Amino acid sequence: MTVPTQSGRPTPQIIPRSEHNISRAHISKSALKVLYRLKDAGYQAFLVGGSVRDLLLEREPKDFDVATNALPEEVRALFGNCRLIGRRFRLAHVRFGREVIEVATFRGLGTEEEDSEGREVSAETGRLLRDNVYGGIEEDVWRRDFTANSLYYNIADFSIWDFTGGVADVQARRLRIIGEPEARFREDPVRMLRAARFAAKLDFEIDAGMAALIPGLAHLLDGVPTARLFDEFQKLFQGGHALEGYRQLRRHGLFRQLFPATAEWLGPGGDAREHFLEAALANTDARVADGRPVTPMFLLGVFLWGPVADRAAALAEGGMSDFQALALAAAELSRELAERIAVPKRFSIPMREMLQLQVRFDKTRGARALVFLQSERFRAAYDLLLLRAAAGNADKGLAEWWTRLQSLSPGEQRRELGLERAGEGKGSSRRRPGRRRPARSAPAAQGDQPLA
Ligand code: ATP
Numbered sequence: 001m002t003v004p005t006q007s008g009r010p011t012p013q014i015i016p017r018s019e020h021n022i023s024r025a026h027i028s029k030s031a032l033k034v035l036y037r038l039k040d041a042g043y044q045a046f047l048v049g050g051s052v053r054d055l056l057l058e059r060e061p062k063d064f065d066v067a068t069n070a071l072p073e074e075v076r077a078l079f080g081n082c083r084l085i086g087r088r089f090r091l092a093h094v095r096f097g098r099e100v101i102e103v104a105t106f107r108g109l110g111t112e113e114e115d116s117e118g119r120e121v122s123a124e125t126g127r128l129l130r131d132n133v134y135g136g137i138e139e140d141v142w143r144r145d146f147t148a149n150s151l152y153y154n155i156a157d158f159s160i161w162d163f164t165g166g167v168a169d170v171q172a173r174r175l176r177i178i179g180e181p182e183a184r185f186r187e188d189p190v191r192m193l194r195a196a197r198f199a200a201k202l203d204f205e206i207d208a209g210m211a212a213l214i215p216g217l218a219h220l221l222d223g224v225p226t227a228r229l230f231d232e233f234q235k236l237f238q239g240g241h242a243l244e245g246y247r248q249l250r251r252h253g254l255f256r257q258l259f260p261a262t263a264e265w266l267g268p269g270g271d272a273r274e275h276f277l278e279a280a281l282a283n284t285d286a287r288v289a290d291g292r293p294v295t296p297m298f299l300l301g302v303f304l305w306g307p308v309a310d311r312a313a314a315l316a317e318g319g320m321s322d323f324q325a326l327a328l329a330a331a332e333l334s335r336e337l338a339e340r341i342a343v344p345k346r347f348s349i350p351m352r353e354m355l356q357l358q359v360r361f362d363k364t365r366g367a368r369a370l371v372f373l374q375s376e377r378f379r380a381a382y383d384l385l386l387l388r389a390a391a392g393n394a395d396k397g398l399a400e401w402w403t404r405l406q407s408l409s410p411g412e413q414r415r416e417l418g419l420e421r422a423g424e425g426k427g428s429s430r431r432r433p434g435r436r437r438p439a440r441s442a443p444a445a446q447g448d449q450p451l452a
């Protein structure tokens with residue numbers, strides 16, 4: 001851990017209540033209870049991290065974290081509804097119904113190695129080590145990532161303690177890392193992804209010096225546990241700022257680190273392929289804005305679709321059936337993805353199915369088409385088909401046909417699929433798309449589309 005003394009102040013600038021806009025009316029009741037009880041017991045108690053930043057920006061914080069000089073056991077003694085988690089560095093979770101307030105004792109400037117799994121056990125036995133696990137606020141602040149995330153709101157007098165110039169950076173909408181950027185990114189490469197995420201979510205500019213370093217350090221993400229990358233993937237793409245998050249990742253050379261096959265397929269971008277991805281991301285953001293659920297499996301599938309379709313096309317050229325080729329390509333690419341991002345099976349399995357099922361849209365007659373229409377996975381596969389069609393990557397007429405099929409009554413559907421005779425001649429099978437097309441990834445010219 002580098003101690004970034006030159007860049008920061010050893011003592012905070014204290015901004016009194018009269019000079020900032022953070023009002024208790026915007027702090028959760030539960031967080032206030034925790035802060036006041038700690039203060040009344042004689043401890044220091046601060047709101048810290050993202051909540052202070054968001055309140056300064058007049059945004060609604062996602063959660064409220066508290067930092068204190070009370071030791072975890074002391075915190076627990078104050079709250080009935082409290083659980084300690086973590087081993088070496090213990091955190092207190094104080095629960096109020098569904099809301100959990102995380103209370104962390106100020107951390108000291110122990111080395112990162114001391115934090116590693118191996119040392120945790122031995123640390124439990126020794127009081128001595130404990131002494132540099134915890135520290136004062138003036139140590140705690142330097143472990144944080146960005147200046148905007150390093151502000152402390154003091155419940156004792158409602159002032160803000162700013163050691164790093166964070167308030168000015170928030171006001172300038174500037175994302176600046178604390179200390180020496182390269183060392184801080186090497187310490188924890190996930191901070192590069194966090195930079196992209198905060199820039200997207202807060203509409204901040206990444207400090208130029210820091211931005212210049214990121215492409216050259218992006219490879220360090222190779223060494224990050226895959227489970228952590230899945231967590232970050234979710235925060236990046238399910239928080240309502242997926243499109244801008246994606247653009248930040250692309251701009252800073254981070255996207256290829258997470259999705260190398262997709263980056264390869266995209267090339268320099270700016271074309272129909274990129275529009276396909278961007279449309280999916282915009283769609284996800286719109287869902288989040290409407291409070292509708294989003295699943296990681298859909299976007300992961302969208303990211304993999306291009307490379308999967310290309311690989312499937314190559315396999316089919318080697319003589320494999322379209323169906324087998326797509327299944328094999330989907331399996332291979334999701335395995336390759338799993339080497340980087342630990343996607344839980346409950347997402348990766350349906351994702352693969354959604355990709356494989358794209359070939360089923362070509363079959364517009366017969367019982368199998370009906371089974372497909374009625375299957376659990378149809379909806380996601382169909383949503384992907386729509387995106388493909390909009391990007392010129394699938395037959396628009398075919399997508400329209402499937403759209404219309406869903407609006408028909410069960411009897412009409414059976415007739416349309418050729419399972420019953422059209423009888424009275426009211427059948428609409430004229431509008432059936434004419435011929436099968438293999439899955440293909442390159443946006444097709446529209447001219448040859450068999451529009452009915
Ligand atoms: P969000 O709004 O996404 O919750 P946040 O700033 O609260 O943003 P968290 O991931 O909840 O982010 O982390 C809380 C705080 O812990 C951060 O504000 C930052 O001070 C510190 N922190 C979190 N992750 C890191 C990291 N990888 N390196 C250094 N400090 C970190």
Ligand code: MG
Binds near residue numbers: 049050063065
């Ligand atoms: Mg947070």
